[in-house]
Amino acid sequence: FGPDYVRAIAPYQGGRPIAEVAREFGLDEARIVKLASNENPLGMPESAKKAIALAIADAGRYPDGNGFELKAALTAKYGVPAEWITLGNGSNDILELSAHAFVQPGQSVIYAQYSFAVYPLATQAVGGRSLVVAAKDFGHDLEAMIDAIEDDTRLIFIANPNNPTGTFIPGHEIESFLKRVPPNVVVVLDEAYTEFLAPELQYDSIAWVAQYPNLLVSRSMSKVYGLAGLRIGYGIAQPGITDLLNRIRQPFNVNSLAQAAAIAALNDTEFVKKSAELNAAGYHQLTQAFDALKLMYVPSCGNFVLVKVGDDDGAGARINLALLKQGVIVRPVGNYGLPQWLRISIGLEEENAICLAALKKALA
Numbered sequence: 001f002g003p004d005y006v007r008a009i010a011p012y013q014g015g016r017p018i019a020e021v022a023r024e025f026g027l028d029e030a031r032i033v034k035l036a037s038n039e040n041p042l043g044m045p046e047s048a049k050k051a052i053a054l055a056i057a058d059a060g061r062y063p064d065g066n067g068f069e070l071k072a073a074l075t076a077k078y079g080v081p082a083e084w085i086t087l088g089n090g091s092n093d094i095l096e097l098s099a100h101a102f103v104q105p106g107q108s109v110i111y112a113q114y115s116f117a118v119y120p121l122a123t124q125a126v127g128g129r130s131l132v133v134a135a136k137d138f139g140h141d142l143e144a145m146i147d148a149i150e151d152d153t154r155l156i157f158i159a160n161p162n163n164p165t166g167t168f169i170p171g172h173e174i175e176s177f178l179k180r181v182p183p184n185v186v187v188v189l190d191e192a193y194t195e196f197l198a199p200e201l202q203y204d205s206i207a208w209v210a211q212y213p214n215l216l217v218s219r220s221m222s223k224v225y226g227l228a229g230l231r232i233g234y235g236i237a238q239p240g241i242t243d244l245l246n247r248i249r250q251p252f253n254v255n256s257l258a259q260a261a262a263i264a265a266l267n268d269t270e271f272v273k274k275s276a277e278l279n280a281a282g283y284h285q286l287t288q289a290f291d292a293l294k295l296m297y298v299p300s301c302g303n304f305v306l307v308k309v310g311d312d313d314g315a316g317a318r319i320n321l322a323l324l325k326q327g328v329i330v331r332p333v334g335n336y337g338l339p340q341w342l343r344i345s346i347g348l349e350e351e352n353a354i355c356l357a358a359l360k361k362a363l364a
């Protein structure tokens with residue numbers, strides 16, 4: 001069935017579920033450490049749990065399809081009009097909506113090698129043509145991405161920080177990039193991990209939205225806000241973009257519990273601060289151990305680290321299996337073209353320690 005370009009899609013491979021790994025390897029679920037999906041190791045903030053408990057009373061009704069209250073919270077936070085906001089079922093939804101809204105079959109989409117797996121998926125799902133630009137030092141080569149633009153290019157995906165490599169593009173480089181992109185090409189600036197950036201790296205992409213009608217900033221509430229299971233993200237862009245995304249999204253794409261939790265989490269600055277601090281400490285813990293083990297890793301600005309576990313192309317899969325047998329789930333990245341590497345999400349201190357001990361054993 002279906003068009004060739006749909007049949008050609010390689011399905012998304014997520015982190016393996018705890019229950020499945022426990023069953024396959026005969027392990028106790030409670031003892032499994034999952035550092036595979038860049039989740040917040042603190043889980044959901046208490047404020048969000050309380051908001052959900054209250055919202056359950058009304059969950060027999062449809063959610064507010066336009067997310068009036070959540071948009072009001074975002075408006076207050078970012079100082080942008082509600083008309084500039086699109087809510088998504090996770091920020092994945094925003095990425096996919098962008099491809100659907102702006103790309104016709106045969107038209108081209110640009111993204112970097114080793115960037116987020118959903119970019120090729122979203123492109124292929126609409127019959128778009130991928131122009132994959134070779135990575136530079138595991139990150140985006142913005143100069144080459146400008147050179148790659150063709151007459152029929154309609155969309156460019158940039159992940160900053162990037163997943164799975166954790167690389168970061170300084171704000172001024174993105175701004176000069178935006179100046180050079182033709183106005184009929186939409187730039188999706190995917191900032192799923194932006195809240196983890198050290199203060200000296202932070203930049204104000206929302207301010208650029210007023211300047212660039214072709215810019216869509218995408219944010220996730222799955223990472224620092226700890227709401228991955230609820231599926232909520234949002235896009236900020238001028239109405240020329242937002243209006244189209246809103247026409248094609250599902251009418252009730254964000255459920256009512258997620259909306260309630262998101263409002264609470266957005267205002268929970270304590271939780272965000274604590275999460276970012278825990279992440280910084282965990283990054284230090286993991287990378288110190290990698291140094292001691294003489295393992296190469298890519299310096300990361302996200303809540304995960306890409307680490308090289310061997311010199312042969314079987315290394316990632318082999319070490320991954322050895323970790324699974326010890327009840328540690330991380331992410332192999334062979335599907336990203338990185339078969340010698342593993343991506344390890346930063347967990348709680350004790351989770352990181354368990355993972356590191358298992359890694360040491362696996363490498364021995």
Ligand code: PMP
Nearest residue numbers: 090091092116163192220222233
């Ligand atoms: N963008 C990037 C770069 C990501 O790594 C992820 C999560 N893996 C997402 C977007 C999507 O996250 P979510 O749909 O949970 O908001």
